[in-house]
Amino acid sequence: MISTLLLTTTLLVVTILLGIPLGVYMHRVYAGERFWASRLLGPVERLTYRLIGTSPEREMDWKRYALAILLFNLAGGLFLYILLLLQGHLPFNPMHFSGVAPGSAFNTAVSFITNTNWQDYSGGSTMSYLSQMLGITVQNFLSAATGIVILLPIIRAFVRHNTKNLGNFWVDMTRTVLYVLIPLSVIFSLILMQQGVVQTLSGAIHADMVAPFTSGGKTILQQVIHIGPVASQESIMMLGNNGGGFFNMNDAQPFENPTGLTNFLETMVMILIPVGLVFLFGQMTKAKKTAWAILVSMLILFIPLTLVSQHFELAGNPIFHQLGVTQANHAALAGGGNMEGVEDRIGAGASALFATVATATSTGAANNAYDSLIPLSGGINLFLMQLGEVVFGGVGSGLASFLAFMIFAVFLGGLMVGRTPEFLGKKIGAFEIKMVSLSILVMPLLVLIGTAIAATTVAGRAGVFNPGAHGFSEMLYAVTSPANNNGSAFGGLSNDTRFYNLLTGMCMLFGRFWVYLPLLALAGALAEKKKTPAGSGTLATHTPIFIGLTVGVILLVGALNFFPALALGPIAEQLAPVSHVMTH
Amino acid sequence: MNKPLENASRPNAQDGDHQGVRAAVMGDLKSTLLLFLLLVVITGLIYPLTMTGVGQLLFPHQANGSLIKEHGRVVGSALIGQYFREPEYFWSRPSATSPMPYNAAGSSASNLGPNNPVLAQHVAARVKALKAADPAEKGPVPVDLVTSSASGLDPDISIAAARYQIPRIAKAGGINPTVLQQLVQKNTHYPLLGYIGEPVVNVLKLNLALHARYAQKHPEANPVTH
Numbered sequence: 001m002i003s004t005l006l007l008t009t010t011l012l013v014v015t016i017l018l019g020i021p022l023g024v025y026m027h028r029v030y031a032g033e034r035f036w037a038s039r040l041l042g043p044v045e046r047l048t049y050r051l052i053g054t055s056p057e058r059e060m061d062w063k064r065y066a067l068a069i070l071l072f073n074l075a076g077g078l079f080l081y082i083l084l085l086l087q088g089h090l091p092f093n094p095m096h097f098s099g100v101a102p103g104s105a106f107n108t109a110v111s112f113i114t115n116t117n118w119q120d121y122s123g124g125s126t127m128s129y130l131s132q133m134l135g136i137t138v139q140n141f142l143s144a145a146t147g148i149v150i151l152l153p154i155i156r157a158f159v160r161h162n163t164k165n166l167g168n169f170w171v172d173m174t175r176t177v178l179y180v181l182i183p184l185s186v187i188f189s190l191i192l193m194q195q196g197v198v199q200t201l202s203g204a205i206h207a208d209m210v211a212p213f214t215s216g217g218k219t220i221l222q223q224v225i226h227i228g229p230v231a232s233q234e235s236i237m238m239l240g241n242n243g244g245g246f247f248n249m250n251d252a253q254p255f256e257n258p259t260g261l262t263n264f265l266e267t268m269v270m271i272l273i274p275v276g277l278v279f280l281f282g283q284m285t286k287a288k289k290t291a292w293a294i295l296v297s298m299l300i301l302f303i304p305l306t307l308v309s310q311h312f313e314l315a316g317n318p319i320f321h322q323l324g325v326t327q328a329n330h331a332a333l334a335g336g337g338n339m340e341g342v343e344d345r346i347g348a349g350a351s352a353l354f355a356t357v358a359t360a361t362s363t364g365a366a367n368n369a370y371d372s373l374i375p376l377s378g379g380i381n382l383f384l385m386q387l388g389e390v391v392f393g394g395v396g397s398g399l400a401s402f403l404a405f406m407i408f409a410v411f412l413g414g415l416m417v418g419r420t421p422e423f424l425g426k427k428i429g430a431f432e433i434k435m436v437s438l439s440i441l442v443m444p445l446l447v448l449i450g451t452a453i454a455a456t457t458v459a460g461r462a463g464v465f466n467p468g469a470h471g472f473s474e475m476l477y478a479v480t481s482p483a484n485n486n487g488s489a490f491g492g493l494s495n496d497t498r499f500y501n502l503l504t505g506m507c508m509l510f511g512r513f514w515v516y517l518p519l520l521a522l523a524g525a526l527a528e529k530k531k532t533p534a535g536s537g538t539l540a541t542h543t544p545i546f547i548g549l550t551v552g553v554i555l556l557v558g559a560l561n562f563f564p565a566l567a568l569g570p571i572a573e574q575l576a577p578v579s580h581v582m583t584h
Numbered sequence: 585m586n587k588p589l590e591n592a593s594r595p596n597a598q599d600g601d602h603q604g605v606r607a608a609v610m611g612d613l614k615s616t617l618l619l620f621l622l623l624v625v626i627t628g629l630i631y632p633l634t635m636t637g638v639g640q641l642l643f644p645h646q647a648n649g650s651l652i653k654e655h656g657r658v659v660g661s662a663l664i665g666q667y668f669r670e671p672e673y674f675w676s677r678p679s680a681t682s683p684m685p686y687n688a689a690g691s692s693a694s695n696l697g698p699n700n701p702v703l704a705q706h707v708a709a710r711v712k713a714l715k716a717a718d719p720a721e722k723g724p725v726p727v728d729l730v731t732s733s734a735s736g737l738d739p740d741i742s743i744a745a746a747r748y749q750i751p752r753i754a755k756a757g758g759i760n761p762t763v764l765q766q767l768v769q770k771n772t773h774y775p776l777l778g779y780i781g782e783p784v785v786n787v788l789k790l791n792l793a794l795h796a797r798y799a800q801k802h803p804e805a806n807p808v809t810h
Binding site: 003006007010048051052053054064067068071072075076079122124125133134135137138141142169170173174177181182185186189190193194195196197198199200201202204205206207208209210211213215216218220223224225226227229231232233236247248249252253254255258259260261263264316317319320323324325326327330333336337338339340341342343344345346347350351366367368369371372373374375465466467468470490491492573576 | 609612615616618623631632649657658659673677686687692701704711725728733734742776781783784795
């Protein structure tokens with residue numbers, strides 16, 4: 001446990017230390033400042049504006065901005081859908097994969113434009129290299145950038161006053177991809193390749209094994225090893241909180257995550273941009289104390305849940321103790337804890353850490369098999385998503401949702417002391433609270449109704465792999481994850497069926513656009529208001545009391561909505577007596 | 585900074601003017617599609633192809649799969665595990681890939697829930713097989729040796745799992761346990777700073793070292809290709 005604690009502490013400290021300068025850097029980028037980065041990339045940026053016919057001075061109101069987001073994502077979805085259908089006739093396909101089936105192509109297109117990256121297919125043996133690059137990698141960039149681009153007008157709405165202008169979508173999109181995502185991806189790709197992540201356009205390798213063996217009556221002489229342009233995709237998939245792996249087993253596959261160092265860095269970059277955006281918020285609004293309050297609130301939610309998950313994974317599976325197996329975790333010998341579905345170079349503790357980071361952020365990547373987690377650890381994965389992806393959350397979208405909860409907390413605080421609620425100098429009125437409520441309540445409706453449909457239909461139950469309460473958890477997970485644009489899964493569930501393709505597809509679409517369009521409308525309303533100077537009755541938004549209030553609101557909404565469902569799944573399974581399970 | 589909304593390139597776009605609104609929307613659609621196509625080319629072609637070129641130039645060994653060659657033939661990858669079942673070799677972790685274990689064309693976990701009786705049955709059967717291969721060994725079995733890895737391609741075993749197998753290999757392969765101990769030591773990878781990752785032993789490298797020894801001992805009869 002000590003080395004796991006050290007690892008967790010190092011992770012958070014390193015992320016915050018890198019997040020601060022990243023926030024400052026992004027502030028300069030979005031302010032259009034002239035500095036070293038704009039001298040380097042400025043020509044490409046200006047050429048882009050000339051080609052598409054825009055300039056940073058031309059701004060948009062919220063409706064035009066939102067329409068541009070929708071059109072951009074619609075174009076992305078159609079492009080990806082058609083690319084997947086046609087991949088069999090296109091180049092960069094050394095393994096000669098045929099076109100993806102329409103149901104799966106629809107699900108995948110929706111999944112990757114919404115930054116969910118739920119996969120109903122097995123990456124390494126379905127997608128041509130062209131689909132991986134021109135389809136998956138492109139959307140890894142663009143859906144992540146969309147998240148940031150959703151956040152920017154919301155922050156500007158607090159900074160500006162008496163205006164309809166919230167920024168220029170094309171400029172925000174260009175700057176995000178060019179100045180933030182590509183440079184970080186290039187650096188991270190280089191580190192990954194140095195550590196052993198593959199990056200090639202060649203087809204599979206055929207290795208002549210020194211110890212052939214027989215399997216299913218056949219002698220196996222060769223090992224066929226799938227490779228591909230992995231590093232370039234892996235880097236943005238983690239940085240952009242996408243999480244849809246090149247290979248089936250995602251970050252457990254050694255070519256995606258070859259060493260302890262890559263595992264640490266892959267865990268770290270999932271929270272890097274979300275943390276950087278919190279500091280960007282502080283820079284833009286000049287409310288640096290409030291930014292720190294946001295970060296502290298997120299950590300208050302993240303750390304205890306992570307420690308509980310790590311504790312259970314390191315303690316191991318109680319059933320194994322009775323089978324003559326040692327799960328002792330000696331730092332010198334390694335290999336202890338619940339190792340089913342865990343890689344040796346990563347270990348049970350770091351796997352639990354990765355799992356909570358991947359579900360606290362909307363990444364949904366996996367370096368271990370989440371279906372095999374100890375029930376309560378799997379339940380923590382579920383709960384972190386069900387909080388609405390606000391504990392770091394997705395790049396951009398996470399902070400946007402967090403701000404919605406903060407506005408709600410301000411409103412509650414205002415009710416308690418009997419003053420007009422205001423946040424960062426903007427009065428919060430009935431319209432704002434309506435939009436915030438809409439944004440917060442869409443997701444629980446999707447998850448609870450979706451799970452109810454899955455659990456009560458033959459088609460929904462048909463996909464279940466594990467028996468008992470765990471089977472219910474699989475269905476709950478399969479709806480929670482897409483509705484929150486997370487994308488991780490309890491992998492046992494068969495999800496490439498007409499039923500699950502449709503259900504998860506709808507959850508992803510509504511979970512993305514119904515959650516964030518109300519927040520853009522909120523931004524439009526706030527930007528038009530005048531800025532009120534803070535008075536004696538203003539609720540300070542950086543005090544421990546306010547942090548407590550915000551965390552309380554988030555936990556209350558999450559717990560009230562989801563506790564009954566969690567009680568039927570992971571909690572029931574955790575409490576199941578071992579003797580009952582061992583009846584074989 | 586906050587200039588009025590209208591788009592200067594399209595002066596028709598005025599409030600209330602139906603034609604103008606339509607022109608503005610069409611203009612926005614055009615800009616949006618152009619930007620999309622531009623970013624597709626940058627992030628989907630220029631970026632990955634450049635990284636492929638850079639990777640092939642700077643890290644050709646890693647970028648092509650960290651392949652291990654013997655006598656000019658590729659025998660595997662240092663990062664991808666292989667299946668070994670002869671008693672004179674170190675056994676890798678159980679693998680849940682199909683149709684055969686360690687199928688590196690399709691990584692897979694078992695996805696068995698922690699309380700699934702099938703998981704308990706699998707673990708019990710693996711413990712039994714290990715004990716049967718070495719009846720003298722009475723200690724508890726290290727957990728990673730009887731649980732399937734996440735990828736089904738785990739190249740490593742824990743130091744505990746390697747040590748557990750030494751008596752069996754010493755007997756079956758006729759090698760001094762001290763020599764085996766040294767081989768394990770030599771193929772152990774320790775984590776950065778002691779805690780970023782776990783100490784692990786690479787099974788393929790270890791077994792290739794054993795393979796070379798067996799080939800030296802019996803140049804005619806290779807123990808595994810009989």
